[in-house]
Amino acid sequence: MATMRDVAEHAGVSIATVSFVVNGTKHVTDGTRERVETAMRDLGFRRNPVGAALAKGRTSIIALLFPTLERTLSHTAVEFFTSAARRARERGYDLILWPIGSDVEHIDVLARGGLVDGVILMEVKLADPRVSALATNNVPFAMIGRTADPSGLPYVDIDMATSAREAYEHLAALGHRNIAYIYSEGVKYDHGADARARSAYREVAAAHGDPATLIPCLEHPTAGRELGARFAADHPDATAVILLNEHAAPGFLTGLAHAGVRVPEDLSVLSLGSSDYMAAMTDPPMSYMRTPGPELGRLGADAILQRLTEPEDPPLQELLPCEYVPGATMAAPRA
Known part of the structure; x- marks a missing residue:
């Protein structure tokens, strides 16, 4: 050799x-x-x-911490990872996916090992123990997502409050006044994006004088199909649905069809925080609010690289709302 x-x-x-x-x-x-x-x-x-x-004295490696032990990795989440990896590569760094839980023990191991120069957190909770653990161990980090009070912390995030309100307004503009909201069962309420979207849904429904109907569904196509099959019987007055559960969405439309519920003639469906990939999987193609995954992935990489190369600068903080993409699952409510 x-x-x-x-x-x-x-x-x-x-x-x-x-x-x-x-x-x-x-x-x-x-x-x-x-x-x-x-x-x-x-x-x-x-x-x-x-x-x-x-x-x-550095590895030129950034770890993206995604709690795969708690959340299934969706196509939308993959968009975050791939765009962040591409931006890191442009700047001379490698990005690795670190599939761990949300407990701080893994953070301590990561910090002591000196394996990475910095960390990007995903699936951030309102009170996230990983944040304090990283700060205690002096590990540079940035968040895709944000805590309840992210003052002074680098983050990029979906503006889920604005996105949920806009989703509701799109359906309300068609004449819907009984709009149900399906969220991911098993996701704790302190999950930042989910908590902000649910809160905004309640607020906008109240502002319109409409009922607020929150329905849990596990993050799986089978759970979506089962919910779709019984939806009309359980919620006969609902004329529209906002769906923040990408994994259940295709199954939900299948269950509705098997139960004889026509979309959008009998029920309008709008997916919140999704991608063109998921929308193309449903029949009819889903109307959705596009998650700015590629944009936020790049910004997330920029945020941690700024911490590494320009630590004295003010932390990067950016909010981007979802973008409405019309499909074939929305129409005026039935007479």
């Missing part, structure tokens, strides 16, 4: 110069770097990423 000494002799440079190229610890002219890298390829020399990280 070739060594740094072998590469140095082959390239006609010092061992220190080879070390600078391998570890990126000091500037080397383009010509010298090319000679060293050519020698490395000729000799089959392999970089040691651990050694390089030790030499630089």
Whole structure:
């Protein structure tokens, strides 16, 4: 196996110069770097990423913490991850998905190991113990989502309150006055996005003088199908539904169809916080409020990279609402 000494002799440079190229610890002219890298390829020399990280004092790795032990990874969530990874790569960093729970024990292990330079949190709760654990361990972090009081913290988030109100207004403009709201059962109320959307739904329904009907549903197509099958019997006065449960959405429309409920003639359905991928899975194609996943993924990467490269700057804080995308599941209420 070739060594740094072998590469140095082959390239006609010092061992220190080879070390600078391998570890990126000091500037080397383009010509010298090319000679060293050519020698490395000729000799089959392999970089040691651990050694390089030790030499630089950083790993150039960012961890995206997603609690897959508690939440199923949806296509919309994947959009966050892939766009954040792409932006990190543009800035010379690698992004890894760290699928753990929300307990702080994993945070302590992550911090002590020095495996990553920074962390992006997803599925943030209003009172999230991971935030204080990261701060206590001096691990730079940013959030996709936000706590109840994110003052002074870097975050990017969906403006779920605005998005829920706009979803309601789209249905109200068609004449609907009994609009039910289906949310993800099993998601604790302190989950930031869910809590803000539910609260906004109650407020806008009250402002219109309409009833507020909140219906839980597990995050699974089978649960959606079962709910759809009994929906008309359980909620005969509802003429429209706002659905914040991407995993249950296709099953819900299937259950409605099997029960003889026509969409949108008998019931209008608007998916809140979803993607074109999910909308295309339903028949008819779903009307939905598009989650700005790609945009927030990029901004989330920018937020943590700012913490790493410009820690004295004010933290990046950004809210983006969902965007209404018309489909074929909304119409005026039945007579």
